[in-house]
Amino acid sequence: MPLLRMRSASFRLGSWSVAPVTLDVEPGELAARTFASAREAAVVALMAAGIVKASSGCVLIGDFDPRVQSVHCKRIAGFVPHEPVGLEERDFAAYVAYRAALWNVEARLAFERASALRTALGDMHEAFALPLIGALLAGPELIVLDRPMPAYAERILRVAGGKAVLSTHTNVAAARAFRRRDALRATPA
């Protein structure tokens, strides 16, 4: 059963709209989609994470409809925004505690996970690492990345482990970097 199903899902804002999107993401699958504009890519990622509701068509996240059961959807999908977080390394503990409280993850467990993820991400800039760590803290089944940086593709896919990943992009080369299965195979046990 697909973890994410989008059927002709579209979003309309005034005269502007996202072209209907149809896609399935199976558990453990790496899906990367390219869109014509950054705005379109961002909106599709937000719809796939259950944050924005589709104006028409259907989106199901683990069989839950974000229009009705958005809380269930947000427990399944972890969203990583495109914009870097304006926090520094010294804010790490406060950020982890904040995210853990919102997702109701035990504080000690959250710090252990966050520290392990920070180590695994290596020299990835904290502005990009923190949102990813935050999204992974609650152990989502689906990770939705809004226009992630292709330079970090290997590290992101490594820490994602065997989870399903959907990334949205505005160029084909970036999308290709996030479809590489060899990065997943390199995951330590």
Next chain:
Amino acid sequence: MTPRALTALVAARLYEQRRLVLYACAAALVVGLLQPREAGGPVMFCSFLGILMALAQSPGRYPHLDRCEQSAPLFGRELARAKALIPCVAAALATTIYAAAASVRGAPDAVLMLPIALAAVVAATLTALSATLRLRGSRAFYVLLAAAASAIAYVLAVPAHSPLAEFGFCAIASFLALRQYGEALARYDPI
């Protein structure tokens, strides 16, 4: 929503807005010392501060907090209650400082002034919160509605000499405003 999540959400926002809260409290202290005797002072001035604090919750001012809150597994009404608490705490703090300053300057009815002002401030702040999710005309409408709620509360409490009527009005206005904000937040698409 767990108390832990509520505390974390409120604390994170208040921390980000600490300068704004500090300026509001300082302004309340100064005005409280200069204008200690008139009940219209705390009601109108602190309502104004409450409206400003409410508008500071507009999406986009703290994008990383916005994204975390939007992607967290919380119902719209839960998020609304938590977000409503932030400007109310800040405005209540400023009002208390105003009343304390007025009391220091020898205002005779500073003790009664505090609950009257607090009720008006909370009603105005919660009404103004709905403006944060709207644009242009409807945003201005909610700000005017918040000012009107504060003015009505003042008229009931001071010229009409009926603090109980003011409390009743403010309780109803606050309840309706919070409900409206919760519904607007649940429908809001952060694009």
